[in-house]
Amino acid sequence: MAEAAIELIGIDKSFGTVRANRDINLVIERGTIRGIVGENGAGKSTLMSILYGFYQADSGEIKVGGKPVSIKTPNDAIALGIGMVHQHFMLVQNFTVIENIILGAEDEALLKRSIANARSELERLEREYGLEVDPDAVIEELPVGLQQRVEILKALYRGAEILILDEPTGVLTPAEADHLFRILKQLKDQGKTIVLITHKLREIMAITDTVSVMRQGTVVATRETAKTTVEELAELMVGRRVLLRVEKGEAKPGEVKLAVDNLTVRDSRGVTMVDDVSFDVRGGEIVGIAGVAGNGQSELIEAISGIRKAVSGTVLLDGKPIEVTGQADPGELRDRGLAHVPEDRHYVGLVLAFEENENSILGYHDKTEYLKGPFLDIDAIRADAKQKIEKFDIRPANDRLKTANFSGGNQQKIVLARELEQNPGVLVVGQPTRGVDVGAIEFIHKQLIAMRDRGKAVLLVSVELDEIRSLSDRILVMFDGRIVGERGPDATEGELGLLMAGVERQEAAE
C-alpha cells in the first residue's frame, strides 16, 4: 500500500453543544483520490477546514507525510503543500487570472517581475495538467467552470501536493464536471493526492479510489470504491435504506395556474437571456425545465417571481397578470400564492447574518400571524420556526443559531421549509437539492410530489437531469434562451442531452 499523505488521528471539534467531529481517524494514501460522503451537517466541511487551518481541532493530531504538524492558519496548510478549492470561489472578480494567481504570493513589491515569473510557471502547469485558461482574462467574464480551474491553478501554483475540493461540482454543468474529473485524474497520475467531498454518489463511483462515509461527526466506514455500490453508500450515510428513485403516481393536471406568454428577458448587459418563451403550468403537475446552466433558466424564474424585469411578454397567475415588465412586487406575488425557492440561497434566499428563525419568515414577515401591530411576534415566529425545523429535520435543531453556521444542505432546507410550509398555489423552484444529501433529496422530492398531488402547480428548474426526469410530468428543454423541445417523463437521457446541447435546432437551421 502506498504511503500516507495525510493522517488524522483522534480529531475532535465542537461548536458549543454541537459536536461536529468526534474522534476521527482517517488515513489518506499518496497519489489517490479519496471521496468523502455524508449527510448534511455530518462534519465533512468542518474536518477539511481543520486540515486547511480555518479551525483548530479541540484535540487530536494531524500528520502530513508521516510527520506530526500543527496547522493554525491556511498559510501553514499551504506551506505543507495542502491546497483547497472552495465551494464559493475566493477570487477577486475584477482581477485577471494571473493577478488572482499571484495574489498573496507576490515575490516583491513591483508586480511586473512577479507576473512574468508567474506567467512562465503558469504555462508549465497548464501544459502539465491540461488546465487551459487565458491568463489575461478577467475573472468575472469567465464561466464558473473556468473560475474553478483558476482556483485549482492557484493552489498548484503555491505548490499544493494535496488538493481538497468541497462540493466542486455543485455549480458546474455536466460537461464542466467531466472536464474537472479528467483534470483530477491527471493530477492523480502525477502523484498528487486529492480529497473530494460531494453529495453525488455517481461522481464518487466514477472517479474515487476509496471513499469514507461520515455520519454525525464520525467516520462510519471506508470502502474501496470498486467494491461498493451507490445503494450501500447511501445506506451507510443515512443509516437506513434510501429510495434513490422517486415513486409517484399519475399526474392529474387541472386548471392552468401559471401561463407564460412570449416572455423575453435581457440581462444587465442587454444580452437576451430568455427569448420569446411560452408555456403553461397546470395545477397538479410538475413541469421541469432542463438545460445546461446559463441558458436562461435562472432569468426565466427570476422574471416570473418578480425579482427581474422582463422586456416583453405576459405572465398570468391564476388568470390574472403579473407585472413582469413593470414593477412586480415579490411580496404581493407571495400573497397571491406564488412561492419561489431561488437558486442562490446564500445571497437571495437567506440573510446569512440572521438567526434561523428570522430567516424562516423572510418574505412572509408582513403576515399578521408573525406580527403584533408594528412589532414582530417573536414567540410566534420562534414557535413556527421550531415546527419547520422539526418537520424538515434541519440540524442542529436550534432556531437561535446564526444561519451562516448551518451546513450548506441545512441552509437549503431552511429555504425550502419556509416556502413549502406556506402552502402556495404555485411553486417556482430552482435547484432544490443543490448541496443536499441523498436522504434529504428523497424527503424534498416527496414534498414536491405531495404538493403536486394536492393540486398545486410546480415549476422546477434544475441542472440535474436525473432530478428533472424523476420528478417532472412534462419536461421542457431550454437552450440559448428558447424552449427547444417538450418531452414526457419517459424521455431518455440521451434524447434530452441532445436537445440541451441545441443539436436539434442546429439541424433544423441547416
Added chain:
Amino acid sequence: MSNPYAKLPAWADYGLIPLINLIVAFIVAGLVVLLVGENPFRAAVILVEGAFGSGTGLAYTLYYATNFIFTGLAVAVAFHGGLFNIGGEGQAYIAGLGVGVVCLAFDHVLPWWLTFPIAILGAAAVGALWALIPAYLQAKRGSHIVITTIMFNFIAASAMVYMLVDVLKPRGSMAPQTRQFVEGAQLPKLGWFLSEFGLTVRPSAPLNLSFLLALLMAFFVWLLIWRTRLGYEIRTMGFSPKAARYAGISETRIIIVTMLISGALAGMMALNPIMGDQHNVSLDFVSGAGFVGIAVALMGRSHPAGIVPAAILFGMLYQGGAELAFEMPNISRDMIVIIQGLVILFAGALEHMFRPWVQAAFASLSPRTVGVAQPKGERA
C-alpha cells in the same frame, strides 16, 4: 464556508477587543503627552478626575455624552440599513432652527413642559427633512449618500450662518445668535439628581432633561431595530439588498424611512445645548458632535447598549480634556483634539486591527471557545 475565520465568544467580541483598542489608544496618546514634556500618568489622572472626580465634572461629562448618544444612534440606525450617514453634523445643526423657532414662538406663552414636546417634534422634523434629500437622491438617482450627506453638512453650515446673522439675530445685537429664551423654553437641569448621591454640582452645570430623552431614544432604537417589522426590513436591506428584493422589501422605501429616522435622531441632539444649556441658538453649537457620533456608533457596534457607554467615554474625553488643557500648560486645546482623534482612530477606524491576534491567541489557548456561536445573538 461563509466565515472562514473562527469567531470569538461574545464577551471577547464586545468587551475585550474594545478594551484592547482603548488601551492602545491611551498608550499612544500617552506617548504624545510625553513628547510635549508632560507626565502622561499625571495627565491621565487629571483627565479622569476632571471627568468623574466631582459632581460638576460628571454633570459636564454626561451633558456631552447626551449629544453623542443622539448622533451615535443616528449613525447606527442608518448603518443597520447599510447606509453611511456622515451628515449627522449638518442634520443636528440645521435642526437647531426647528428648536429655535419653536422656543422663540412659545417661550413667553407656554411652560417648558409643553414647549419641550413641540421642540422635540421641531428638531426631529427638521433633522429628518435635511436627511431626506440625500436619501431621495440615493434612492432615486443613485447619488452616493456619503458624498451627498457630506455636502449637506457644508450647506447646513452656510445656511445657519445666514439665518443667524441676517434673520434671527435681534436688531442691535452684535453676536450672531438668537435672543435668550425665557423660562418657557428652558429645560430643567439634572444636577440635583447627582446631588442626591452626595455630589456637589454647580448650578451652571449643563446636564439636563435631554439626557433622559437620549436614553429613551436608545431604548426606542433597540426596540425599532430588533423588535419591529420595520427594523427587520432595515436589517435585511443592510445585510443583503438582494435578499430584500426577494422578500418584497422596497429599497426606495427603506432608504428613505431609515434616513428620516436617522436624521430625526441627529436633529434631536440640538435640544440638548439649545434648550438645556445655552438657551439660545448660536453659531457652531454642534461643534463636531455629529462626527463623534460616527466613532461612537462604530465603537458601540451600532447597538444602543454599546453606544451609551461609548458616548460616555467620549463625554469623558471632552470634559476631562478641557480640564487637562487648563491644568497642564504644555497641553493645548488642540492636543486634546489629537488625543480624541487617536481614540477615534483605534476604537473606530482600526476596530479590526487587533482582532486577528486576539483570535490567534484564543485559538492556541483554548480552541474550544473559538467558533462558539454567540449564545445571545444580536437580540441581546
